[in-house]
Amino acid sequence: MANNDCIVIKDSNDGYPLDMFCVPKHYEEDLEKILIPSGLIADRIERLALEIVHDFSHEGLVCLCVLKGGYKFFTDLLDRIKQLNRITEKSIPLAVDFIRLKSYVNDQSLDKVEVIGGDNLDNLTGKNVLVVEDIIDTGKTIQTLLTLLKTVKPKCVKVASLLVKRTPSSVGYRPDYVGFEIPDAFVVGYALDYNEYFRDLNHICIINDHGKQKYASST
Structure with a gap:
């Protein structure tokens, strides 16, 4: 069975000062603090990979990356799974697929989730599918995607x-595999963006008001 345990970052967590880690200079004025350093992210992903390999054993798995924000987590998670495939007795045959959704403008969640890119999902029929997401916020985006996936009748669908x-606007959805539970703040870095900026930041950080204004979208 999938493990719902995760690292919980409390609302009272002070995070880490920017000058304690290496942060791109062009973002120094735009961030409030580092919430999750890249090293901690890497270690947690290694554990998630171990759980996934254990759960699926020798069954094949199609890993579906939700672009764009999920690409870094997706890549690192698959690298860890492939590493485990080489060094453990259990291994999972892997295939990959991609879909792109749009659910944010600036820091506001859209009422309607748009599917704006992706392959034909019919090749997921009868397959074990692992959806790989960067963040579950309200849960509306992932529920929309899961409804879409049901129409192609996969064997099973799990979400990492x-x-x-933690947000009052959550619909209560909980993924099968979770890295970190975080406070209700807008986070960037590790491929999570704010209007396409901050994807080149290794750590997960909280953006400040200056950064939101600086990179605000006019649409």
């Missing part, structure tokens, strides 16, 4: 999300 946000 690096982050789950």
